[in-house]
Amino acid sequence: MGAAFTLRGVVIGAKNHRDQDAIISILTPNQGVVSAMVPGAKKHSSRLASMATPPILADLVLTDSKGFYYLKEGEAVESFRGLYSSFEALTCASHILEVVRDTAIDPESGSALYPLILYVLYDLSSHPEKYRQIVAAFEWRVMDALGFAFDLSECDCENPDSMPTRAFSYTMCRLYCSKPGCVSKAKDYRYISLGCVEALKYIRSAPLERLSAFHAEKYVLDDLCAVTHRYLCERLEKSYDKMLILDTLPPV
Ligand SMILES: [Zn+2]
Structure with a gap:
């Protein structure tokens, strides 16, 4: 030895x-x-x-x-004991660990992910009831840490419409307004609320210890969870399905 x-x-x-x-x-x-x-x-x-x-x-x-x-x-x-008090939080932790095992493939990506996973697991363990926004925040920041940052700037037409939504384009990795000429450029997209756009901007710039410290209405959170998860799956070319079981639980 x-x-x-x-x-x-x-x-x-x-x-x-x-x-x-x-x-x-x-x-x-x-x-x-x-x-x-x-x-x-x-x-x-x-x-x-x-x-x-x-x-x-x-x-x-x-x-x-x-x-x-x-x-x-x-x-x-x-030891993140709080995770064991919540089936949802434990399921989310298992998803987070899977993503990190897949992406911490060299010292550089490992260093980028290390502080993120520590804060996120601690947050999840302390506030298991906030599991949806914690996972969404994790998924969004992982994309930034790995170089898959999405462009959150305004639609490139210079005169976006006044609708309270934007098209989140999975194809172009940027936002478009809903004018026909703009949204046709988005190709594969989902409409998200402006509240969701604000949440995505907040998560991108928040210090790690404040990552999930934002308030979101349920419809905003629904948009947020949908786009961060699908964006992550598409960029990493893997269907992360551990959290699917949470969709079968009765609403809290
Ligand atoms: Zn536009």
């Missing part, structure tokens, strides 16, 4: 390995995602089992053996 070293990171995934072990994925502030074996993680008596239960922010002691890391010790810094 090589020398032990300490690492702080968020455990974003865990896979069973053989009968009793697990391999965890740790998102770090500047080394991207690091994988490590957690021996005996599945044993009832394991003191390391909680380190293989994502999400958790922890200080981890790893050793290197033939180029593979083994977890020796782990101390939780934040």
